[in-house]
Amino acid sequence: MTTPSTSTQHDLSSGADWIACEPAEVQKSFLDELGEDEILALPFLFDFWAMPHQLPPAGNWRSWVIMGGRGAGKTRAGAEWVRACVEGSRPLDPGRCHRIALVGETLDQVREVMVFGESGILACSPPDRRPEWHATRRMLIWPNGATAQAFSAHEPESLRGPQFDGAWVDELGCPAVDKGTNQPNVFLDPKSSESFLPAHSNGQRDEVIQMQYLRAMLGYWRAAENNPVSSVYGGPMLDMARAFVWAWDARPYPFFPANAGLWGDAPNYARGHWVTGRLSSRSLASVVREICARAGITSQDTGTLHGLVRGYAISQVTDARAALQPLMLAHGFDAVERDGVLRFVMRRDGVAHPVPVSALVDLPESPPRPQHSRAAEAAMTGRVRLRFVQSDTDYPAISEEAVMPDEATHAVAASELPLLLTRAEGRQITERWLAEARIARDGVRLALPPSLLHLGAGDLLRLEGDATGAAYRIDRVELGAAQLIEAVRADPGVYLPEDEGASIRPTLAPLPVFPLFLDLPLMTGDEVPHAPHIAVTAEPWPGAAAVYASVTGQGFALNRTVAQAAVIGVTQDALPAARPGLLHARDAFTVRLTSGALSSIDLPTLLAGGNLAALGDGTPDRWELFQFASATLVAPDTWRLETLLRGQLGSDALIPSVWPEGSFFVLMDGRPEQIDLPLGARGLLRHYRIGPAWRPLDDPSYIALQDSFAGIGLKPLAPVHLRAAAQADGALRITWVRRGRIDADAWEAPDIPLGEETESYQLRVMQGVGILRELTLSTPVWTYAATDRIADLQGGTVRIDVAQISARFGPGFRAVLTLGA
Template sequence: MPHQLPPKGDWRAWVILGGRGAGKTRAGAEWVRSKVEGARPFDAGACTRVALVGETQDQVREVMIFGDSGIMACSPPDRRPKWVGTRKRLEWPNGAVATVHSAHDPEGLRGPQFDAAWVDELGCAAVDKGTNQPNTFLDAKSSESDLPHYSNGARDDLIQKQYLRAIYSYWGQAERNPVSIEYNAPMLDLSRSFVWAWDMRPYPFFPNNTVQWSDGDNYTRGHWINGRTGARTLASVVGEICTAAGLLAYDTSALHGYVRGYVVGEVADARASLQPLMLRYGFDAVERDGVLTFRTRDGLVTADVPAPEFAMSEEMEGTLEQIREAEAEMVGRVRLRFVQADGNFETIAEEAVLPDEATQAVATSDIALAMTRAEGRQVAERWLIEARVARDTVRVALPPSWMAVGAGDVIALADAEGSTGQYRVDRVEQGAMQMLEAVRIEPGVYTPSDMQDLLATVRGFVPPVPVSPFFLDLPMMTGDEVPHAPHLAITARPWPGSVAVYSAPTEEDFALNTVVAQEAVIGLAQSTLVCHAPGIWDEGAALEVRLLHGTLSAVTETAVLNGRNLCAIGDGSSDNWELFQFRDAELIGPDTYLLRHRLRGQLGTDALMPDAWPVGSWVVLMNGTPTQIEMAASMRRVAQHYRIGPARRSLDDPSFVAQVQAFDGNGLRPYAPVHLRAEALGTGDVVLTWIRRTRIDGDGWDTPEVPLGEDVESYRVRVLREGAVLREQTVGAPAWTYGAAEQAADAALGGLTLEVAQISARYGAGLAGRIAVTL
């Protein structure tokens, strides 16, 4: 198959990425043939001495040579090599030879000057005792699924790291990796060695996205090194902290642990930096002969001290003093907060509770270490049980012959009745004799509980795709809105989960303003929407709308009158939106609807209605999803800078959209007066009258007039000719007289427009009502 062929070009190494059945063995066998075979059966090929290397010699023979896709099965009869079992090698008709070698006998590769090698996988599963059988691992879908010899099946990332360290450190030494006289290079080129299994799938989405990749469950105890290569051994981390503190006389050889990630949040001394590690991994630091020695707590007894060896001390009554803390001082519930590894690296908590715990008191600890959930639970359990056992302490005096016993040692003590307990020495006072203070331990505490290491959960990948934001400076719709703050509707493909809105007075010092959690129902008009009188049903041609997201649905006429199916249609600018409602919505194609039986110019937006909204106008469903942003009343009509983008990405991400906006606060804007009438008197005067509307509580029918809604009643009246203002006047009642003398002064002859707008003390003049007159 194409993926089994060597790529074109001058290559030295190439990789076949695939699982079982992908044809890796067949490709390797064919590659060996291509190197040793000539044009004819007895012609020499490019190579004459080949090494076949596997985990064991039996594996090389059964898979690489005699396997279904091995060398023998791939070779035609006239070129098929002969297997010489007594010498463990293949012999081709043209004289080429391939010898079998085992990873367990690396010295066997010394001596022969190979000019080609086919080496089976280098790798070790992250499972307990994985180095016993590096190529053995668990796979529920395979008949070859198995654990290494003597393995308990627990996850062990450290053994995998130690395996790779051993392999590379061994072959990295010149005396073990000699330079060939044939090609003047080391026998093994470690810069071009490949570890099974490095995987191109992105970590941590692999292994956690098991819907996409069905082998994700194999990761925890499998060969993958994704997400593991950046981890450190506990010994190396402790050593680095000591070196940074200027302490060079230390010994970490007895430390065993795997550090997935550790944050030292503050500049502190070495003791403070080591404390979280000591709590997590359970080790002690003791001084011995001028060297600070670190020891992992394992419960192994260092010395067995029988009762006859106890000394008499004036500080004690008897030879052994036993103390037990009060039961009331014991904590029966421990909660540990840590960073979850292999996922989103978020802070999570695990809790351990003793079965006899009756209170709700919890001892909580936070450590800045990355762990899997199973490791966090194991640590919490160890803390809890270790603390409960350690409430038993002893003091004992030992003669000078026991000077070798020191802090950190585990000793077995027998009391007067002959019962024996194990204790860890925490304090030593040396004088004429040794005074030891020790706490009781149970070796089983240091064996992690058997807990399945489940996969973590990860958030879906959010591609850096810009969002499409629409600011809508609208009148109040329910009366509960902040009247001066605009609404924001956002759509995106794909939707990033949540969108962050940042604001600032300038192009710097942005602060988080709002987080929008839901995508708005937004569409584009596919037909024109012509002007129609407000307050009566618009039964004209249907408005065709193609949605970018969401759905629309028909409702009853009563529901419309109660506020349902309210939409804004506009050109995309913040203050040019007409509000309308619809009763009928007919789905005519993918995401495409016909909207009929409409109410136009709702909530005072009839004054913004053009002769026709053109094709391409934006339509936003005002169903509560478009939310208001945070904006102080003092920021009305003040330009602000906004950056809008996925909340999971940083402010400087290219997916963020930048806008500069200033909002009038149209929730404060008075409605345009209606029913304008102009009556000419015999004197030549023209009397203009109108009826005001209100933006607050205007739907009631039990009052003679709607509420004023403003501090005082005031109107701006203008006389216009072709848009030019001839006269402007402010009046305090819904009537105005345009006198004959004023008309003469304005040269107001011919066609004119009279315009009336109600004035708000906070907003200014609102939308205007107009009437055409001829004088």
């Protein structure tokens, strides 16, 4: 090949694709025309089954690179290419290649993937052409004498000497997982049968090991002494300009991996081979070296620093100490000066040096024995909050907070770091700061002899014979006849890493939400009786809705944040009135939902209060509470509700003659929440602005409402069993039974709780809209004298209505009895 080229896909699809697209009669005819030997050979004819990208490109090429994602069939393509090279027309006929090199990251990778893998050479070969694996020679030998020898990329010198006709070389790559370099070829995927962690890995996310692997591989092979130039074709043994790293993903970062709802493999990113979104990161050591170099510090040692800096902003000109401090706080390392060299030491890597108590020096300015101290508990912080920028998502500024389990104070020590961190890293930092502060309460002061001059600031020491076995980090050293040491207690275990995934907020247009106020009777008894509920929905849902309230229309204050969309719909047909408290098995209506879903329940669940919903005209105080047992999906987002319990929880007084088509439906499943409303504001007009919580109050997406609420939860329920019984003297005895709003469902009590301060009723005798008589009674009985009744009936039919009186609300819902002449 004289010039490099890039091949394109083949023009034709595979034969299997072609046959699969044909009608059944063509497929049958194709199979019927095959002989027995042809049918046996068909599974091993790769040209028939292969996808276009799995076939070698046409032309006189020297190197062929397959670029594809996980599951693209790269291993199968490589194995079939090797077969095509070494096999002849018949099992013992020679092929165009006699010696093949199989080159992988490690010998184990070659054996487990390229040779014995599910798509490896042995699995792809027909029985009469299958090679034998000779483990001691690391070689495959075919029946026709062709061979394929395994090589590791870590032993390039082994490729010298043997003469090869062709080579199958795997890509390089390393997972971002603890000890990933132990087995760079393995991949953690819970959904795959080939999911493995590298040997001895604890499974923690670790981008640093991936970075170090790539630096080592690329740096080694770019060195001329490790990658000589061929005298035959004038190129290096391995052309690093054409080296490919597994894997760069075409999906845009950070939407991959953050959008886990779209891509099922997104959780694999944290510990996978992807370099997308990671190539821009820097090692902690390189960032520290750059800061030191810019400050003119040439004698520095960062060899023991271990960490990744995803992003770090220095917003103003400052000195090196101030620039290093956020990194030191976040990654937990110290800067100490030793022999004219500024050394940076990770706290988690410290090893405590044993110090015999007998070796301590007795000086006038130091105690003869170690002097222990403990800081006052009142000086300790029990709650720490850190603000930072979150990575692997759309870079929001977030906070993580840690608190000691025994901490009762509300005081918070807040800090901010201009660093790009994962949420797990931010949480680990706050927990570490809190733990360090508690552990470092304990200190020790002692004097070391000249023989222990190798111990200095940043080192750990452990006093032999100390029953606690505690390690102490040297914080301060005074040099004199001896070293006067001040140290604080330390525990390297608080630096263990954590990891977790991230998510991206959906991109949403600032569209209005749809709110409904519901002034309802008490449902559980735990509600604030006078406060209304609010149900909010939107399509798409903005994530949360904010409710702002004001008395005058100015100076709005946040009243409530609604985290979940309510299940709201509109009725598609009319629903006539029905008797409350009865199970109407044949009553039904259809509702179309804006979002959400409904489900059917059994009869015991229904009678226990399940599937409670509200039906109304959209005004705050016109809602009937009802239940349904059966919900059937009859069209997209459209449900047929059957087996109804109407007028529940005292809302029977609000049932109209018919709920017309277009009435509102709200599922009372806990998503509609009560707003905050002072008791003194009941009945007063208030202003509300409701919209997406992530938008400002003055955004056009907010809608303005004005409403007042009577506080239906305080309103006494309508009495029942209102009856008139004739007496001997011609009078009528009017009786009724009161109902309770609170704790009225228990069967054990002799009577239901009163629920009001006193028992009181308002009884009216009405004719048309006129009030003929009005009385206040303290018992559920009244005698309608014969002379009064005769006088009232002269004007026509009269109505008797009775309502229980609440000291806070006034007369409640009314029961009505009609009397004729």
